[in-house]
Amino acid sequence: MASVSAQAQEFFNRYEQLKAIEQTKNLLIEDLLSRITELEDAYQRERLDHDRETRFNREVQMHEMELMEQLTRFKTAMDQEPFVIALLDGDGMIFRDSLVQQGEKGGKDAANQLWLAIRDYTSETFTNIHSPKIVARIYANVRGLGETLFKAGIIDKLSVFEDFVRGFNGGRLLFDFVDVGSGKDRADDKLAGKLSSFSHYHHETLKLNLYNCHCQQIFLGCSHDNGYARLLEDNLADIELTRRITLLEGFPFERELASLIGSYRVTKFETLFRESKITPLSNHTWENAVTTSNSYSSSNIGHPNSRAVSRTPSNSNGTAATTSAASATSGSSSTTPATWASTIAASASTTFKDLTPSKPSTPSPPVIERNKYGQRVDRIDFKAAPKDELNRVKKLKLCNLFFLLGDCPNPNCYHTHDYKLGKQERMVLQVVARMTPCHFGTECDDATCIYGHRCPLSEAGKKDCYWGSNCRFDADAHGIDTNIVKLTKV
Numbered sequence: 001m002a003s004v005s006a007q008a009q010e011f012f013n014r015y016e017q018l019k020a021i022e023q024t025k026n027l028l029i030e031d032l033l034s035r036i037t038e039l040e041d042a043y044q045r046e047r048l049d050h051d052r053e054t055r056f057n058r059e060v061q062m063h064e065m066e067l068m069e070q071l072t073r074f075k076t077a078m079d080q081e082p083f084v085i086a087l088l089d090g091d092g093m094i095f096r097d098s099l100v101q102q103g104e105k106g107g108k109d110a111a112n113q114l115w116l117a118i119r120d121y122t123s124e125t126f127t128n129i130h131s132p133k134i135v136a137r138i139y140a141n142v143r144g145l146g147e148t149l150f151k152a153g154i155i156d157k158l159s160v161f162e163d164f165v166r167g168f169n170g171g172r173l174l175f176d177f178v179d180v181g182s183g184k185d186r187a188d189d190k191l192a193g194k195l196s197s198f199s200h201y202h203h204e205t206l207k208l209n210l211y212n213c214h215c216q217q218i219f220l221g222c223s224h225d226n227g228y229a230r231l232l233e234d235n236l237a238d239i240e241l242t243r244r245i246t247l248l249e250g251f252p253f254e255r256e257l258a259s260l261i262g263s264y265r266v267t268k269f270e271t272l273f274r275e276s277k278i279t280p281l282s283n284h285t286w287e288n289a290v291t292t293s294n295s296y297s298s299s300n301i302g303h304p305n306s307r308a309v310s311r312t313p314s315n316s317n318g319t320a321a322t323t324s325a326a327s328a329t330s331g332s333s334s335t336t337p338a339t340w341a342s343t344i345a346a347s348a349s350t351t352f353k354d355l356t357p358s359k360p361s362t363p364s365p366p367v368i369e370r371n372k373y374g375q376r377v378d379r380i381d382f383k384a385a386p387k388d389e390l391n392r393v394k395k396l397k398l399c400n401l402f403f404l405l406g407d408c409p410n411p412n413c414y415h416t417h418d419y420k421l422g423k424q425e426r427m428v429l430q431v432v433a434r435m436t437p438c439h440f441g442t443e444c445d446d447a448t449c450i451y452g453h454r455c456p457l458s459e460a461g462k463k464d465c466y467w468g469s470n471c472r473f474d475a476d477a478h479g480i481d482t483n484i485v486k487l488t489k490v
Contacts, residue, residue, distance in 0.1 A: 107167025
């Protein structure tokens, strides 16, 4: 029995060993199954991520291909019709006398020579610009410039310069001599708006071409006027913009412009433009020439009885009797025709009297005060105006136009017109009116404008004020230099 029990115990021990092994095996299998489950989950996540990345990469590749196609189309469009443009202030960039004096033919020659000069300079300096079109815009007061040339004796009649302008406009298809009308700086106004058509229009003309992808280079002719300095200073921070501008020198650069030429290309077409300013003849000289010309055209040559010249005999009582040269001989013979000799002999004892009516005295023309940047500066101290008085006058709701200019053009105006305004109140009302921004800002050239051209709460050099971004005045109307250096006659 003992041996049986020992054998059974042995089997039991062996069973226990086998049972432990089975448990270990089962644990191993469970661990393997758990690991497989984790790997399968990770695999699915990676597969999803891979699929997503694959789709994303495919979309990115397709989008990149579309962008490259668009870029190619844009590049092709930008490379088409390249042009360079010359923007010239005709009041300072004046063609040589020899061209102007030829009238229409000289205008055509000037256009062709300018075209050739720009073409040669562009091909030598900008090798990356291939066969650009050449555009030229000259802005000037044609009549005023013609009169200046006439007074200086460069042309013998005004029509010569008008013919020159006509010839220039017809000389090249893309060349225009634009008449900006009368008024100082009108050419500036038109130009400064082609580089950024100087004033508001001038800036806009400049910007129009400066940011035009087809415009490869701008030739800016403005060496005679410091007013362009601020326009050019605005672009100094961007080297790409400064590279797009070439300054043309006619008259020597003014002081403020001379300080900027180191940042821009500068060239000179010596055979085309004057290098010195026009010096008109004295008024006496040219006016006499005009008077003499008119005398010959209006007098009756060969008729000594003409009443074109009158004389005044000197009387002892100081009175003067005006008689014609013909009437001086009427006492001797009423039937004998007068001759030049008899007329002169009869009037030899008399003295000439100038019968030209004296011009009535005219008030001096109004002026606009400007600083060195050409910005309008109204000479008015806002801080000196009493605050209480300002508020009181504001509450009166007076019509600014009626009380300051003498007339209100608005028949439906709801402001007060029948108030008896005192002298002190009128001064306060002027300050009140200046608190309303003028639509034309610092470029306004209306000497009678009653509205504000700079923020009344802004200090020189500071680009902000008490009202911050809520100020009624534009940013350009802040920080204005109030030192007056220039008076613009209107």
